[in-house]
Amino acid sequence: MLALVDVNNFYASAEAVFDLSLRGKAIVILSNNDGCCIALSRQAKELGITRFSPYFKIKDICDKYGVVVKSSNYALYGDLSNKLMQVIGGFAQRQHVYSIDEAYLDMSDCMKLYPNLYEHGHQLRRTVWKQTRLPVCVGYAPTLTLSKVANHAAKKVQGFNGVAVLRNPEEWEPILAKMETSDIWGVGARLSKRLAEMQIHTALQLSKMDPKLAKRMFSIELERTVRELRGEPVKMWDSVRADKQQIFSTRSNGERITDPDSLHQALAMHASTVASKARKQDSLACHLIAFAASSPFDENPVCFRYSHQLIVPTNDTRLIVAAVTQGLPQLFHPGVRYHRSGVGLVELTPAKHAQYSLFDTDKSNPDLMKCMDMINARYGTGTLSIAAQGRDQKWAMRRDFLSKQFTTKWSDIPQIHCK
Numbered sequence: 428m429l430a431l432v433d434v435n436n437f438y439a440s441a442e443a444v445f446d447l448s449l450r451g452k453a454i455v456i457l458s459n460n461d462g463c464c465i466a467l468s469r470q471a472k473e474l475g476i477t478r479f480s481p482y483f484k485i486k487d488i489c490d491k492y493g494v495v496v497k498s499s500n501y502a503l504y505g506d507l508s509n510k511l512m513q514v515i516g517g518f519a520q521r522q523h524v525y526s527i528d529e530a531y532l533d534m535s536d537c538m539k540l541y542p543n544l545y546e547h548g549h550q551l552r553r554t555v556w557k558q559t560r561l562p563v564c565v566g567y568a569p570t571l572t573l574s575k576v577a578n579h580a581a582k583k584v585q586g587f588n589g590v591a592v593l594r595n596p597e598e599w600e601p602i603l604a605k606m607e608t609s610d611i612w613g614v615g616a617r618l619s620k621r622l623a624e625m626q627i628h629t630a631l632q633l634s635k636m637d638p639k640l641a642k643r644m645f646s647i648e649l650e651r652t653v654r655e656l657r658g659e660p661v662k663m664w665d666s667v668r669a670d671k672q673q674i675f676s677t678r679s680n681g682e683r684i685t686d687p688d689s690l691h692q693a694l695a696m697h698a699s700t701v702a703s704k705a706r707k708q709d710s711l712a713c714h715l716i717a718f719a720a721s722s723p724f725d726e727n728p729v730c731f732r733y734s735h736q737l738i739v740p741t742n743d744t745r746l747i748v749a750a751v752t753q754g755l756p757q758l759f760h761p762g763v764r765y766h767r768s769g770v771g772l773v774e775l776t777p778a779k780h781a782q783y784s785l786f787d788t789d790k791s792n793p794d795l796m797k798c799m800d801m802i803n804a805r806y807g808t809g810t811l812s813i814a815a816q817g818r819d820q821k822w823a824m825r826r827d828f829l830s831k832q833f834t835t836k837w838s839d840i841p842q843i844h845c846k
Contacts, residue, residue: 428534428535428538428544428567428568428569428594429531429532429533429534429567429568429569429570429571429574429660430519430531430532430534430544430547430548430565430566430567430574431525431529431530431531431532431565431566431571431574431575431577431578432515432529432530432531432532432551432555432563432564432565432578433528433529433563433564433566433578433582434511434528434529434561434562434563435469435562435563435564435582436466436467436468436469437466437504437508437527437528437561438456438465438466438499438504439454439455439456439466439467439468439471440468440561440562441500441503441504441507441561442454442456442495442497442500442503442830443560444507444559444560444561444833445831445833445841446830449495451470452468452470452493452494452495453467453468453470453471453473453474453476453492453493453494453495454467454468454470454471454494454495454496454497455467455468455471455476455485455489455494455495455496455497456497456498456499457482457496457497457498457499457828458499459499459678459679460678460679460680460681460825460826461482461498461825461826461827461828462481462482462679463479463480463481463482464476464477464478464479464480464481464482464485465478465479465499466478471494474488474492474494475488476488476489476494482496496828497828497829497830498826498827498828498829498830499826500829500830500832502807502808502832502834502835502836503830503831503832503833503834503835504527505527506834506835507559507561507834508527508528510558510559511528511530511555511559511561511563512524512530514554514555514558514559515530515532515551515555515563516530517554518532518537518547518550518551518554519532519533519534519536519537520533520536520537521533521536523664531571531574531664534547534567544567544590544592545590545592548565548567548581548589548590548592549589549590551563551565552564552565552589552590562589563589564578564581564582564589564590564591565578565581565589565590565591566578566579566580566581566590566591566593567590567591567592567593567594568592568593568594568599569594569658569660570655570656570658570659570660570661570662571612571655571660571662571664572611572612572613572652572655572656572662573593573599573655573656573658575611575612576593576599576602576603576606576611576630576656577591577592577593577599577602578591579602579606579610580593580602584602584605595658596657596658599658600631600634603629603630603631603633603634603656604629604630604631605629606629606630606631607619607628607629607630608622608623608627608628608629608630608632608633610630611630611633611652611656612652613648613649613652614633614649614652618645618649621645630656633652633653633656634653634656634657636653638650638653638654641653671704671708671710671775672773672775673771673772673773673775674701674704674705674710674712674771674772674775675701675769675770675771675772676696676697676698676700676701676704676769676770676771677697677718677767677768677769677770677771678697678767678768678769679766679767680693680765680766680767680768681821681825682821682825683764683765683766684719684764684765684768685763685764685765687755687759688817689817689820689821690719690755690758690759690765690768691752691755691815692815692816692817692820693719693765693768693820694717694719694751694752694755694758694768694770695748695751695752695813695815695816695817696812696816696820697717697751697768697769697770698717698744698747698748698750698751698770699744699747699748699812699813699816700770701747701770701771701772702742702743702744702747702748702772702796703744703800703803705742705772705775706742706796706800707800709777709778709779710742710775710776710777710778711740711741711742711775711776711777711778712737712740712741712742712747712772712773712774712775713736713737713740713773713774713775713776714734714735714736714737714772714773714774715734715735715736715737715747715750715751715770715771715772715773716732716733716734716735716770716771716772716773717732717733717735717751717754717758717768717769717770717771718730718731718732718733718758718768718769719731719758719759719765719767719768720765720766720767720768721763721764721765721766722764722766722767725764725766729760729763731757731758731759731760732757732758733751733754733757733758735750735751735753735754737750738787739787739788739789739790739791740776741789741790741791742778742791742796743790743791743792743793743795743796744796744799744813745792745813746790746791747770747772748813748815751770752815799811807835807836
């Protein structure tokens with residue numbers, strides 16, 4: 428049996444961990460530059476607010492009903508996620524962290540210790556709440572896909588109360604009958620439309636599909652999904668999260684950029700971000716893409732692009748920033764008010780399988796990059812950075828509703844006053 432532990436409305440719940448006045452209230456979390464809603468609490472959903480709604484469209488609703496609006500506080504979310512995963516990991520010998528708020532547990536070695544999975548799930552929920560004040564739901568099932576279904580039931584189906592155990596078809600088929608195909612992990616909206624043309628509308632109907640037909644008409648991934656919905660474990664943790672083949676960092680600027688130095692700083696920041704992500708998955712980049720653009724709503728919108736072939740594959744921040752700097756003359760044009768910029772690494776290859784040139788020298792410094800990553804991991808992202816990123820970034824993203832960084836910034840640590 429596998430267990431999927433997932434936090435309810437993670438970003439909104441994280442905001443209420445230290446600010447007790449937010450508990451039970453409608454909360455909306457905004458994206459970079461406070462552009463649109465990317466997360467919301469249950470109470471906000473009940474008001475009709477939906478994800479990815481532009482903030483200017485929901486502002487009147489927020490003001491009318493007293494909805495609490497917050498900018499994305501990634502430092503807080505990341506630190507709470509680390510604590511959460513440490514607590515969850517104590518309930519099984521094998522754990523796989525799938526995302527910032529989701530983790531799988533392999534219960535195969537724990538069944539003698541925890542024969543009652545309902546009791547295990549509720550104990551896990553109580554412990555997580557006691558130590559992190561984050562509400563979680565737990566779903567148990569024999570496959571990764573069905574554990575997602577079980578977690579869905581634990582959250583949204585009445586009677587489960589946060590813990591769902593699906594051991595056999597008699598227990599999971601009634602849940603599948605109430606789920607649309609688009610609710611199934613790995614089945615997107617486009618694929619759901621194609622399945623609907625075959626009169627396959629529910630997850631239960633999808634589970635009854637011939638796996639060979641699913642592979643022939645769609646893909647081997649859908650065949651695996653069908654088999655998993657039948658209780659056949661064919662997906663493994665290693666295949667669940669494959670290394671990315673492309674890594675991009677893009678963002679709207681908090682203020683329009685009109686000078687080359689500021690654009691250089693923004694591009695250097697993006698280059699540092701993608702280089703760090705490439706190192707995290709132990710990949711090297713063979714090609715780099717950078718762009719800078721005005722707003723698509725400007726009278727004459729423009730977008731400039733720069734492409735650079737990295738002769739020696741690398742994930743060294745210094746070399747990637749240097750490559751981006753070479754393209755600055757192609758990206759900056761006087762008179763353009765830049766609204767958005769970004770850098771991408773493509774043609775990624777595993778570091779252990781990299782093909783190097785016979786005559787070109789690799790100038791990467793893995794030890795230096797490892798030291799840099801360790802410092803930033805311990806003291807916070809951006810503690811150590813390339814000088815090209817600058818320090819006074821007037822163009823940096825706007826976060827007018829940012830809450831305190833309670834666990835990662837000395838000045839924001841909560842104070843307790845005893846009388």
